[in-house]
Structure formats: C-alpha cells, structure tokens
Amino acid sequence: MEKTILSVKNLSKTFNQRNHSVDAVNDISFDLYKGQCLALVGESGCGKSTIASIIAGFTAPSGGCVMYHNTQLSFQNKSAQQQRSTMQMIFQNPLSSLAPRMSVLENMKEAVIYHEKWSNEKIESEAIRHLVRMGLSEKYLNRYPHQLSGGECQRIAIAKALMRQPDLLICDEITSNLDVCVQAEIIRYLIELKQSGISILFITHDLSLTGQLCDYIAVMKNGKIIESNRTEEILNHPKKEYTQTLIKAAF
Amino acid sequence: MSKSKINKKLGFRLGFLIALFFLFFIGPFFLPHEPFETNISQAFLPPSSQHIFGTDNLGRCIFCRIIAGGKISVFTSLAVMTLSSVIGSILGIIAGYYGGIWDKIISDIITVFQAFPSFVLAIAIAGILGQSIKNAIIALCAVYWITYAKLSRSLVQQIRSDNYIKAAWLCGAPPTSIFFKYILPSIIGSLFITVVLDIGSVILSMAGLSFLGLGAVRPTAEWGAVISESRNFMQQAPWIIGFNGLALFLVVIGFNLFGEAMDEKINCK
Amino acid sequence: MLKQISKKVIHAAFLLLGITLVSFTLSYLSPGDPAQIQLSQSGMRVNPETLARMQTELGLDRPMLVQYLSWLKGILTGNMGFSYKSKKSVALLLSSALPNTLLLTIFSLLLMIIISTPIGVICAYKKEGIFDHIIRVLTYLFSSLPSFFISLVMLYIFALQLHWVPVLPSGLSGIILPALTMSLCLSAWYIRQIRSMILKEMEKKYVIGLTAKGFSDHTILFQHVLKNCMAPLITLFSMSFGSMLGGSAIIESIFVWNGVGKLAVDSISARDYPVIQGYVVWMAILFLLINFSVEILCQIIDPRIRREGLAK
Numbered sequence: 019m020e021k022t023i024l025s026v027k028n029l030s031k032t033f034n035q036r037n038h039s040v041d042a043v044n045d046i047s048f049d050l051y052k053g054q055c056l057a058l059v060g061e062s063g064c065g066k067s068t069i070a071s072i073i074a075g076f077t078a079p080s081g082g083c084v085m086y087h088n089t090q091l092s093f094q095n096k097s098a099q100q101q102r103s104t105m106q107m108i109f110q111n112p113l114s115s116l117a118p119r120m121s122v123l124e125n126m127k128e129a130v131i132y133h134e135k136w137s138n139e140k141i142e143s144e145a146i147r148h149l150v151r152m153g154l155s156e157k158y159l160n161r162y163p164h165q166l167s168g169g170e171c172q173r174i175a176i177a178k179a180l181m182r183q184p185d186l187l188i189c190d191e192i193t194s195n196l197d198v199c200v201q202a203e204i205i206r207y208l209i210e211l212k213q214s215g216i217s218i219l220f221i222t223h224d225l226s227l228t229g230q231l232c233d234y235i236a237v238m239k240n241g242k243i244i245e246s247n248r249t250e251e252i253l254n255h256p257k258k259e260y261t262q263t264l265i266k267a268a269f
Numbered sequence: 270m271s272k273s274k275i276n277k278k279l280g281f282r283l284g285f286l287i288a289l290f291f292l293f294f295i296g297p298f299f300l301p302h303e304p305f306e307t308n309i310s311q312a313f314l315p316p317s318s319q320h321i322f323g324t325d326n327l328g329r330c331i332f333c334r335i336i337a338g339g340k341i342s343v344f345t346s347l348a349v350m351t352l353s354s355v356i357g358s359i360l361g362i363i364a365g366y367y368g369g370i371w372d373k374i375i376s377d378i379i380t381v382f383q384a385f386p387s388f389v390l391a392i393a394i395a396g397i398l399g400q401s402i403k404n405a406i407i408a409l410c411a412v413y414w415i416t417y418a419k420l421s422r423s424l425v426q427q428i429r430s431d432n433y434i435k436a437a438w439l440c441g442a443p444p445t446s447i448f449f450k451y452i453l454p455s456i457i458g459s460l461f462i463t464v465v466l467d468i469g470s471v472i473l474s475m476a477g478l479s480f481l482g483l484g485a486v487r488p489t490a491e492w493g494a495v496i497s498e499s500r501n502f503m504q505q506a507p508w509i510i511g512f513n514g515l516a517l518f519l520v521v522i523g524f525n526l527f528g529e530a531m532d533e534k535i536n537c538k
Numbered sequence: 539m540l541k542q543i544s545k546k547v548i549h550a551a552f553l554l555l556g557i558t559l560v561s562f563t564l565s566y567l568s569p570g571d572p573a574q575i576q577l578s579q580s581g582m583r584v585n586p587e588t589l590a591r592m593q594t595e596l597g598l599d600r601p602m603l604v605q606y607l608s609w610l611k612g613i614l615t616g617n618m619g620f621s622y623k624s625k626k627s628v629a630l631l632l633s634s635a636l637p638n639t640l641l642l643t644i645f646s647l648l649l650m651i652i653i654s655t656p657i658g659v660i661c662a663y664k665k666e667g668i669f670d671h672i673i674r675v676l677t678y679l680f681s682s683l684p685s686f687f688i689s690l691v692m693l694y695i696f697a698l699q700l701h702w703v704p705v706l707p708s709g710l711s712g713i714i715l716p717a718l719t720m721s722l723c724l725s726a727w728y729i730r731q732i733r734s735m736i737l738k739e740m741e742k743k744y745v746i747g748l749t750a751k752g753f754s755d756h757t758i759l760f761q762h763v764l765k766n767c768m769a770p771l772i773t774l775f776s777m778s779f780g781s782m783l784g785g786s787a788i789i790e791s792i793f794v795w796n797g798v799g800k801l802a803v804d805s806i807s808a809r810d811y812p813v814i815q816g817y818v819v820w821m822a823i824l825f826l827l828i829n830f831s832v833e834i835l836c837q838i839i840d841p842r843i844r845r846e847g848l849a850k
Binding site: 074075076099100102103105106107109111114115116117118119120125128129132133175178 | 431432433435436437438439440441442443446450451454455
C-alpha cells in the first residue's frame with residue numbers, strides 16, 4: 019500500500035467580491051502518494067493555483083480540509099507554519115521568487131536557518147551541491163537576482179527548496195515563463211527527485227509536460243475536478259470532451 | 270545625465286547641508302555677540318560691519334540670534350520627521366501586511382484625520398495643548414504621520430503578494446524576520462526620500478506655528494517667532510524680517526535640493 | 539448614479555462622526571480646566587466650592603462619553619457652546635466670520651486659476667525655453683518661503699512703501715492684498731503641477747496620432763489635450779481648498795481680515811477652547827462638502843469617471 023503524503027478532502031474556496039461571489043475551488047478531493055507526482059491540469063483561472071495556495075497555507079479554505087503526514091493542517095496561526103516545515107513551493111514567476119536585496123547564498127540560507135543549526139560552511143557546501151545538481155556553479159553564490167536570467171532564478175529557487183530535503187514539493191506552473199530547453203532540463207531533474215522519494219504536486223496548463231514526470235493526472239475545470247486517473251489512462255483514453263481538447267492542444 | 274554628474278550634484282548639496290549643521294550646532298559657540306543680551310542703546314541699527322545683519326528692537330545682534338535660533342528650527346523639524354515617519358510607517362506596515370481588521374481600523378483613522386485641512390488641525394492641537402515646542406512637535410506629528418502611513422501601506426501591499434515573501438513564510442521565518450529582512454529593505458528607500466523631501470515643508474509649518482505664537486516661547490530666537498515679534502517694527506527695521514526669512518529660505522532650499530538629488534540618484538540605479 | 543451618491547453620503551456621515559470625536563477628544567485633553575477659566579474670566583473667586591458648582595453647571599462631572607453625546611446633540615441643533623471670552627454663541631461667531639473667509643478663499647482661488655493656468659500651459663508648450671526656466675526658478679523660490687513671510691513682504695511693498703493699499707482694510711478693498719498673497723503662494727506649486735500634467739498628457743499616443751494627421755500644435759493643445767486635463771485639473775484645484783482653509787489662519791491674521799482664520803488665532807491666544815473646537819469641526823465639514831461636490835462635478839464633466847463609477 020502506497021503511503022499517502024497529502025490528502026485533500028472536499029476542499030472549497032469562495033472569494034467574495036463586491037456584488038457577487040466566485041467559487042474558485044469547489045469540492046476538490048485527491049490524494050498524493052510518497053514518491054509520486056500528481057499533476058493538476060487545467061486552463062488559467064480554473065482554481066489550481068488557489069489549491070496550491072491553500073495547501074501551502076497562504077490562504078484559508080472556505081470548506082474541507084487538508085491532511086499532510088496524517089495531520090490536519092491548520093491555517094493562519096503559529097502551528098500552520100510548523101506543520102508545513104517539510105513542504106516547499108516553487109512559483110511561476112522566477113524573478114519574484116528570490117528576495118531581490120539578498121545574494122543567492124543568503125537566499126538559500128533562508129531555507130535552512132529557521133529549522134536547523136548548520137554551520138556556515140555546511141550551508142555553503144550544501145548550497146553548492148544543489149546548485150551544481152541544477153547545472154549551475156558556486157560562482158552564483160555571490161550574485162544577486164537582478165543579475166540573473168529567468169531560467170537561472172528558477173533553478174536557484176528549486177535548489178533553495180531542496181536544501182532541507184522536503185517531503186512535498188509544490189510546483190505552481192514553474193516552467194511557464196521559461197524557454198523550452200530549460201523546461202526540459204527541469205522536468206528531467208524533477209523526475210530524478212521523485213525517484214529519491216520526494217512527492218511532487220505539479221500544477222500546469224500544459225499537458226505535454228506531464229507524460230514522463232507525472233504518475234497521476236487530475237483535470238480541472240471551473241473549480242472542479244472533472245476527471246482523474248493514472249497518466250497513461252488519461253492521455254490514451256480520455257473520457258471527457260474537455261480532456262480531449264486539452265490533449266489535442268498539447269500534442 | 271551621467272552618473273558622475275549626479276554624484277557631484279549630490280555631493281555638493283550634501284556638503285551644503287553639512288555646512289548648515291555645523292553653522293547651527295557648532296556656530297553658537299563662536300558668536301561675536303551674545304544673542305540674548307539686550308542693549309537698548311543699540312536698538313534698530315541697520316546692517317554694518319559691527320553687526321552684519323543689524324540689531325533688533327532690544328539691541329540684540331540679529332545675525333547671532335539667527336544662528337542661535339537655527340538649532341531649534343532644524344532640530345524640531347527633524348524630531349517631527351523622525352517621529353511621524355516611524356509611527357506612520359509602523360502603522361502603515363501593519364495595515365498593509367496583516368490586512369483584514371487591522372487594515373480597516375487604520376485606514377479609517379487615516380481617512381478621518383485626512384478630513385481636516387492639515388494646518389487647521391495643527392494649530393488646533395497646538396492651540397489647545399498650549400504654547401511650547403513639545404506641543405508644536407506633537408501637533409505636526411499628528412498631521413504628517415498620515416503621509417507615511419499611506420505610503421508604507423501601499424508599498425507593503427505591493428510586495429506582500431510577491432512570491433519571495435510567501436516563500437520566506439513557508440521556510441519558517443517568524444514575523445520579525447520577515448519584517449526586518451524582507452519588507453523593511455524594500456520600502457526604506459522610498460520612505461527615506463519622502464522624509465527628506467518633506468523636511469522643507471515641516472520647517473515652514475513649524476515656523477508658521479511659531480509665528481502664530483504656538484511653538485517656541487520667548488526669548489528663543491526661533492525664526493518664525495522672531496518674524497512675528499518684529500511685525501510691529503517692519504517700517505523701522507525691515508531687515509529683521511528679511512534676514513530671518515532668508516535663513517528659513519536657505520535651509521528649506523538646502524533640504525529640497527538635497528532631496529531631489531537623492532531622488533535622481535536612486536532612480537538612476 | 540443616485541445609489542453612488544447615497545453611498546457617499548453615508549460614508550460622509552461616518553466621517554463626520556469621526557471628525558466630531560477627534561475635535562471633542564482634543565478639547566477633553568486640553569490642560570486648561572474649563573471651569574477654572576470660566577470663573578476667572580467672569581471675575582469670580584476660584585475656590586473648591588465655586589469650582590465644583592461651575593463644573594456641574596458646565597456638565598464636566600459627567601463621564602466623557604455622555605459629555606461627547608450631549609455636545610454632539612448640541613451641534614446637530616446648532617448649539618456649539620459659548621465663547622469663554624465674549625460669551626457669545628460659538629455658532630454665531632463662526633457664522634459671521636465664515637462668509638469673509640469664503641469670500642477670500644473663492645477670490646484667491648479665482649486669482650490663482652487666472653495666474654497659474656496660462657503660465658503653466660505656456661511653460662509646457664514652450665518647454666525648456668527661457669520663460670519656462672525663469673518661471674521654474676520663481677516657483678521654486680516661492681515654494682521655499684513661508685506664507686507669512688511673503689505676506690509681510692507684500693504688506694511692506696504695497697502698503698508701507700508704495701501706499702497702493704491701506705494697511706488696515708476698510709471694506710472690500712481689503713481683500714486684494716491677502717487674496718493676491720494667497721494665490722501667489724499656491725500658484726508656485728500649481729504652475730509646476732499644471733506643467734507636468736500637460737506634458738504627461740502630451741506624451742500620450744493619441745497626440746502623436748493627431749500630429750501625424752496634420753493638426754496644428756495649437757489645435758491639439760486647446761481642443762484635445764486641455765480638455766482631457768480638465769477633470770484632473772479640477773481635482774487639483776479642489777485640493778488647494780484644504781491648504782487655503784488652513785493657510786487662511788496666517789493670512790487673515792496678518793492682513794486683519796475678519797474671517798474664521800483670524801477668529802481661530804485670536805481664540806488660541808485667549809485660550810477660548812469652545813471657539814477652537816467649533817472652528818476645527820466647521821472647517822472639516824466645509825472641506826468635506828467641497829471635496830464631495832468636486833467629486834460629483836468631476837463625474838458630470840468627465841464621462842470616463844462616470845463610467846468607471848457605474849461599473850463599480
């Protein structure tokens with residue numbers, strides 16, 4: 019029996035604006051197993067990023083709950099941060115993911131110092147190790163984000179997220195702003211990570227990225243999951259028309 | 270404009286301000302005449318080699334009094350600026366970062382304070398609390414804090430949704446770390462420029478309060494107060510008002526020009 | 539449209555509540571004891587008995603909230619207390635002084651518009667020319683000088699030296715110098731604002747389009763650019779009301795013009811708190827009313843703002 023890392027049950031989120039309310043997320047449920055990758059696929063505005071926000075604790079849900087490591091996650095209080103200490107997230111816009119006034123090394127340090135008491139040498143050597151794995155080098159440690167390209171920033175953000183070996187990595191459209199070569203490299207790298215035991219929640223609007231990386235796919239439309247299954251099943255035998263449209267657009 | 274030109278401009282203007290500081294804080298120790306000593310026989314002397322700016326109705330040397338009074342004009346304005354920017358910014362940051370009920374309360378307070386024409390509020394507060402420099406400082410702080418609260422609130426709102434702040438929270442950073450390492454460095458540049466550009470206006474407002482009899486108490490040589498006292502002798506000794514006004518003018522222009530040069534330098538980065 | 543206005547009225551009502559609360563708290567925090575002041579003003583002896591009696595008479599022994607509510611009720615019925623100095627009704631004093639201030643403010647505003655608008659337009663039109671540079675220096679000068687200094691200089695030059703106007707105003711002619719001074723002080727800032735507003739508007743793409751079509755600079759400026767600047771300009775002018783209402787205190791004092799500003803300054807020297815309290819509330823209400831009317835005016839003039847408002 020595969021161990022369940024993350025379990026989302028009947029999650030919903032309603033935004034109240036002026037005269038009307040928007041059901042961004044409507045009764046969503048899914049499970050993510052250890053060492054597996056689940057893709058949340060759908061077009062912009064279907065609610066995928068909101069789900070990521072809720073799991074990461076940036077927003078509180080209107081209904082439902084999130085179980086992580088068999089603990090129910092709380093929101094917007096002290097323990098909310100504690101419970102998520104083995105969770106990391108990578109964002110869509112690489113240029114705003116790193117603190118602009120801190121060097122790369124200082125940025126990566128931030129991922130460590132609130133949980134561990136590592137020495138400066140250990141932090142530096144770990145940082146170099148992860149940078150090298152992402153195809154960068156130790157020369158980057160003293161650079162600042164505005165001196166780097168989008169692809170470099172994104173890779174540093176991933177390296178930073180891996181500093182303490184997280185159990186869950188949430189990737190919110192992390193390759194949308196990158197060119198195709200960098201995209202392919204990052205996907206390859208994520209596959210390696212999965213094999214070392216890290217679970218990945220991969221959010222994207224592009225089905226073509228999911229073939230090799232993801233074990234399961236959940237297709238979302240207007241806040242609801244309309245179809246979810248193993249990757250081969252979805253890609254080869256899609257049941258819903260919307261899924262078929264997405265596949266046609268991607269491949 | 271080239272970088273070296275900007276730096277030169279900034280350097281000159283900063284130099285001017287530093288010179289002013291020396292003049293007003295060290296100068297009083299080297300005055301040729303005693304600024305508070307009265308000598309009626311020497312009253313109303315026009316500018317001469319003995320008294321470069323002339324004397325006032327009590328025979329006091331105007332030049333010396335201007336130098337002596339400068340400390341107050343400049344120091345009180347800096348006090349107002351520091352207090353109002355710190356208090357205003359903290360409130361604005363709380364409103365911008367935490368949002369929700371804090372934002373509502375603080376924004377409502379800002380709106381109510383903004384409903385008053387600023388100088389009206391200042392003279393009312395100073396008037397009711399009584400004539401003293403401390404009360405004038407309180408009155409002006411009550412008016413100027415609003416600018417900083419609004420500015421810092423909007424700056425924080427802009428960066429609050431930036432991903433690196435969310436990432437910091439997820440990495441376990443406590444609110445103090447987020448505030449000092451992430452938020453403050455991003456907003457302090459804009460806040461500082463606004464402070465420098467506002468100092469001129471605070472100096473003028475403070476002089477205005479003193480002019481109305483609400484700030485400095487006699488026999489302090491605060492420039493606004495002196496101008497007010499000399500109203501009655503405008504015909505006989507217009508130079509009293511003239512030179513005190515000139516002093517105000519130079520200090521205000523000094524700060525404004527410095528602020529603009531600083532603004533240019535930061536925006537060119 | 540009606541719904542918007544009613545929303546604004548409710549918002550304004552809350553604001554007024556806040557304003558009255560602040561004004562009242564201000565007085566409540568004042569160091570002087572109103573009972574003591576009343577007694578000494580009327581020449582009575584101050585001892586614990588008379589003090590206690592006066593306090594009860596003035597209602598000072600009631601809790602703060604009750605005092606505030608009764609003062610508020612008084613305001614709504616037009617009773618704002620009585621001046622310590624002259625014993626007259628505060629509302630009476632303010633209402634007889636207010637027309638003078640309004641007169642001065644409106645006249646100054648008109649003068650300011652007449653002075654700064656053409657100069658600002660010319661500066662923008664002939665950007666970086668000699669005229670522009672001279673005006674830039676002058677406006678910089680004027681905005682670095684305190685209004686009381688400029689007032690005294692004007693008084694010195696025009697009244698004492700040139701004798702064009704009498705030092706003490708008699709009747710309407712006394713408005714010329716203070717209005718001129720006030721408008722000069724504000725024009726400095728306005729000329730720069732108008733100039734930069736027009737320049738910004740001229741950088742917009744439609745101006746390039748019009749130039750390409752062959753319209754003369756003249757036509758573009760007057761028939762298009764200025765029209766689009768109308769609404770923001772009006773908002774800008776309305777903002778100056780705040781500065782004028784505030785600056786009136788100093789200017790009215792110097793030129794001995796019997797408006798609310800002078801009344802306030804005199805009351806401050808006499809520690810006449812009820813008058814100061816009334817002054818603050820009235821000025822805030824006036825300011826609110828003006829901003830309110832300007833917003834509505836802008837909505838009527840500029841269809842873009844109207845549409846934006848409806849979409850909300």
